[in-house]
Amino acid sequence: MAASRASLHQVARNSATSSIRALSRGVDPEGSQRKGRTLLQFLADHFCDVEAVREYLLRKQALKVHRKNRSFTYIKERYGPYVAGAYFVLKQGGAVKFQDNEWIQSGRGLSSLEFRKFREVPVQAVDASGCAINYQGLDNLLALKELQSLSLQRCPHVDDWCLGRLHQLADSLQELSLAGCPRVSERGLACLHHLQNLRRLDISDLPAVSSPDLTQILVEEMLPNCEVRGSDWAQGLKLGLEEQSRDPASSPVPA
Amino acid sequence: MLRRALWLGLRRGLLGRELGTRRGGSTLDWDGKVSNIKKKIQSILPGGAWKPLYDTSHLPPEQADVVIVGGGVLGLSVAYWLKRLEKRRGAIRVLVVERDHTYSQASTVLSVGGIRQQFSLPENIQLSLFSAEFLRNINEYLAVVDDPPLDLQFNPSGYLFLASEKGAATMENNVKVQRQEGAKVCLMSPEQLRKKFPWINTEGVALASYGLENEGWFDPWCLLQGLRRKVQSMGVLFCQGEVTRFVSSSTHMETISGEEVTLKRIHEVQVKMDCSQEYQPVECAIVVNAAGAWSGQIAELAGVGKGLPGTLQGTKLPVEPRKRYVYLWHCPQGPGLEAPLVADLSGVYFRREGLGNNYLGGCSPAEEEEPDPGNLEVDHDFFQEKVWPPLAWRVPAFETLKVQRAWAGYYDYNTFDQNGVVGPHPLIVNMYFATGFSGHGLQQAPAVGRAVAEMVLEGHFQTINLSPFLFTRFYLGEKALEHCIL
Ligand SMILES: Cc1cc2nc3c(=O)[nH]c(=O)nc-3n(C[C@H](O)[C@H](O)[C@H](O)COP(=O)(O)OP(=O)(O)OC[C@H]3O[C@@H](n4cnc5c(N)ncnc54)[C@H](O)[C@@H]3O)c2cc1C
Numbered sequence: 001m002a003a004s005r006a007s008l009h010q011v012a013r014n015s016a017t018s019s020i021r022a023l024s025r026g027v028d029p030e031g032s033q034r035k036g037r038t039l040l041q042f043l044a045d046h047f048c049d050v051e052a053v054r055e056y057l058l059r060k061q062a063l064k065v066h067r068k069n070r071s072f073t074y075i076k077e078r079y080g081p082y083v084a085g086a087y088f089v090l091k092q093g094g095a096v097k098f099q100d101n102e103w104i105q106s107g108r109g110l111s112s113l114e115f116r117k118f119r120e121v122p123v124q125a126v127d128a129s130g131c132a133i134n135y136q137g138l139d140n141l142l143a144l145k146e147l148q149s150l151s152l153q154r155c156p157h158v159d160d161w162c163l164g165r166l167h168q169l170a171d172s173l174q175e176l177s178l179a180g181c182p183r184v185s186e187r188g189l190a191c192l193h194h195l196q197n198l199r200r201l202d203i204s205d206l207p208a209v210s211s212p213d214l215t216q217i218l219v220e221e222m223l224p225n226c227e228v229r230g231s232d233w234a235q236g237l238k239l240g241l242e243e244q245s246r247d248p249a250s251s252p253v254p255a
Numbered sequence: 256m257l258r259r260a261l262w263l264g265l266r267r268g269l270l271g272r273e274l275g276t277r278r279g280g281s282t283l284d285w286d287g288k289v290s291n292i293k294k295k296i297q298s299i300l301p302g303g304a305w306k307p308l309y310d311t312s313h314l315p316p317e318q319a320d321v322v323i324v325g326g327g328v329l330g331l332s333v334a335y336w337l338k339r340l341e342k343r344r345g346a347i348r349v350l351v352v353e354r355d356h357t358y359s360q361a362s363t364v365l366s367v368g369g370i371r372q373q374f375s376l377p378e379n380i381q382l383s384l385f386s387a388e389f390l391r392n393i394n395e396y397l398a399v400v401d402d403p404p405l406d407l408q409f410n411p412s413g414y415l416f417l418a419s420e421k422g423a424a425t426m427e428n429n430v431k432v433q434r435q436e437g438a439k440v441c442l443m444s445p446e447q448l449r450k451k452f453p454w455i456n457t458e459g460v461a462l463a464s465y466g467l468e469n470e471g472w473f474d475p476w477c478l479l480q481g482l483r484r485k486v487q488s489m490g491v492l493f494c495q496g497e498v499t500r501f502v503s504s505s506t507h508m509e510t511i512s513g514e515e516v517t518l519k520r521i522h523e524v525q526v527k528m529d530c531s532q533e534y535q536p537v538e539c540a541i542v543v544n545a546a547g548a549w550s551g552q553i554a555e556l557a558g559v560g561k562g563l564p565g566t567l568q569g570t571k572l573p574v575e576p577r578k579r580y581v582y583l584w585h586c587p588q589g590p591g592l593e594a595p596l597v598a599d600l601s602g603v604y605f606r607r608e609g610l611g612n613n614y615l616g617g618c619s620p621a622e623e624e625e626p627d628p629g630n631l632e633v634d635h636d637f638f639q640e641k642v643w644p645p646l647a648w649r650v651p652a653f654e655t656l657k658v659q660r661a662w663a664g665y666y667d668y669n670t671f672d673q674n675g676v677v678g679p680h681p682l683i684v685n686m687y688f689a690t691g692f693s694g695h696g697l698q699q700a701p702a703v704g705r706a707v708a709e710m711v712l713e714g715h716f717q718t719i720n721l722s723p724f725l726f727t728r729f730y731l732g733e734k735a736l737e738h739c740i741l
Contacts, residue, residue, distance in 0.1 A: 058398055160410075187412075
């Protein structure tokens with residue numbers, strides 16, 4: 001049996017190399033461009049370039065987001081997950097609150113003194129509203145095991161896949177806001193049932209949710225101990241505003 | 256799903272009529288160029304996002320480097336990775352031959368779209384993890400300039416496998432392997448299960464494993480169309496027709512141990528055009544067999560298994576169509592939003608479908624009760640007798656339910672060990688397989704496509720070592736047994 005297996009491998013290898021050779025033969029006929037550089041050829045080449053450039057730009061956009069979401073391994077090794085997480089959030093333009101400390105806004109950053117000071121202090125709250133956090137960048141937040149309050153409002157790259165990871169914060173998380181996240185849908189909300197300690201959840205203004213009212217009811221059923229702020233609150237506010245602005249116009253001014 | 260299929264069919268019909276007047280044959284080259292340039296201009300003009308999804312020239316080219324038989328998710332994935340991994344832009348000419356562009360019988364669109372890492376074989380877990388990464392970043396992998404992003408509709412709700420006392424040890428072992436490979440899976444006791452999912456009756460359940468991340472279900476159509484759109488933009492050629500014959504030559508050789516073997520090489524694939532008696536030969540260097548449930552037939556066409564039984568020459572590709580039913584039911588008191596895909600120890604599975612208390616599920620029949628795969632008709636008694644009783648036992652709320660719809664599809668069932676067949680045939684030296692994945696081919700397609708492309712281009716697996724899935728295992732009798740099959 002062993003011998004036959006060896007020979008089989010031999011055959012497989014042979015076949016692979018010979019097929020590659022055949023392949024390169026098949027590739028060649030490009031050389032038969034006898035017609036010269038016709039106008040059509042020129043146009044085709046030219047358009048290829050434009051397309052390639054646009055594809056490159058598209059890829060670059062995606063790369064930019066990835067780069068922004070890299071972890072700071074050095075800081076993590078040196079100062080632990082809390083400082084690394086806080087540094088990441090501040091760098092992204094968010095705000096953090098260490099336990100028994102004031103909020104730190106993004107503009108300020110961390111001094112080297114604080115780096116050392118906060119090494120052992122858990123992060124209690126993170127406000128990452130509008131930040132470019134994605135699946136990969138979430139690593140930094142998921143390492144904050146004492147995190148109680150997290151706001152991901154209007155984060156353009158937070159999607160259902162990200163929500164699928166929040167179970168890692170199930171022991172601590174009490175407050176979560178996803179309001180205005182364009183890529184969060186009811187499918188992702190379904191896995192928030194892991195967050196059994198959640199007391200407040202904001203899921204208002206989610207454009208990707210197909211039926212917001214039904215979704216809110218189902219989420220409330222799923223998380224009975226949690227106050228869910230959903231669509232009607234935001235809608236009510238918007239309606240209220242509209243009424244207010246309409247009022248003076250609709251009531252004719254007595255002459 | 257049906258509506259979409261109809262819509263597609265309609266759209267194709269319109270297109271086909273519109274372009275029916277175009278000539279083929281000698282002017283093909285010219286036509287190709289013109290349409291190519293047209294497409295490019297269209298894509299650059301503002302608002303020109305609408306692109307015909309289907310190739311205009313209905314005749315396949317006379318030559319291609321790689322011919323892929325079957326335009327389902329596996330065939331398209333192989334095409335994608337071949338183009339993506341080619342050394343120079345446009346180096347390989349890839350042709351995908353698909354006999355039915357409405358995909359009315361293709362398993363891909365008839366599947367339930369699940370993805371999970373809860374397998375027992377490390378290879379399957381790795382394939383699934385790779386695919387999850389692919390699906391997560393689908394809009395980067397399959398981005399096409401000017402086309403809207405894909406909405407995969409991924410439900411990250413996880414799979415919940417239940418085990419009896421007898422199966423508990425196996426489950427524990429499997430979970431250990433899954434965790435080693437990097438999957439996020441947790442074990443649950445019946446007590447924990449009751450707390451988390453109060454609608455489950457835990458009688459007879461000793462242990463459960465629950466996937467926390469990267470598991471759930473998605474829209475197979477979206478993946479299929481996304482791949483189609485992308486490979487088309489990469490220059491892959493499409494042709495609607497059926498592969499009916501291979502023209503090959505053979506050479507006799509002797510192995511080191513003195514056995515005589517006949518090596519075959521396919522030179523030409525004959526494609527029968529849709530709705531006509533016309534045959535078009537396509538010269539090619541490599542053939543990829545991705546014909547799903549029909550790949551056994553394709554292999555036979557190429558001469559696989561024609562020889563004395565017990566020899567390598569006489570070893571067939573053990574892939575055949577097996578009919579599987581999927582039922583969709585409504586149950587107002589059914590499990591809520593938190594419900595994962597539940598795989599019961601009886602073999603019955605179900606999951607939520609949308610928000611309106613709809614659920615879908617089914618069960619694989621026992622080996623001796625396999626239905627006739629001749630057509631795709633649904634057996635409603637099967638639900639009443641085989642699916643519903645264990646289902647209602649496990650989830651008592653399902654005692655009152657109303658079946659609303661049902662359909663059937665074919666598993667590309669590998670009768671040998673229910674696992675995929677990947678890589679070259681040892682004797683038909685330029686035929687590669689990407690088939691036989693039984694109930695889990697959809698979720699593994701992104702990774703399998705890559706593995707096959709690596710095999711074709713480099714001669715060996717690079718990202719994931721799939722040697723246990725090579726064809727030779729059928730001859731050697733080495734089963735790659737998977738314990739977690741639905
Ligand atoms: C009910 C059901 C549920 C499933 N659930 C899941 C799931 O949850 N998760 C999962 O991962 N997988 C699932 N699967 C399995 C999965 O659907 C398949 O493994 C996968 O789709 C196979 O892809 P394919 O491209 O090989 O096959 P297909 O999609 O069947 O494509 C093969 C194509 O080849 C074409 N073809 C055949 N012969 C020829 C020929 N001679 N010439 C030209 N073209 C030809 C056919 O027209 C067809 O379109 C399920 C399958 C079924 C039936």
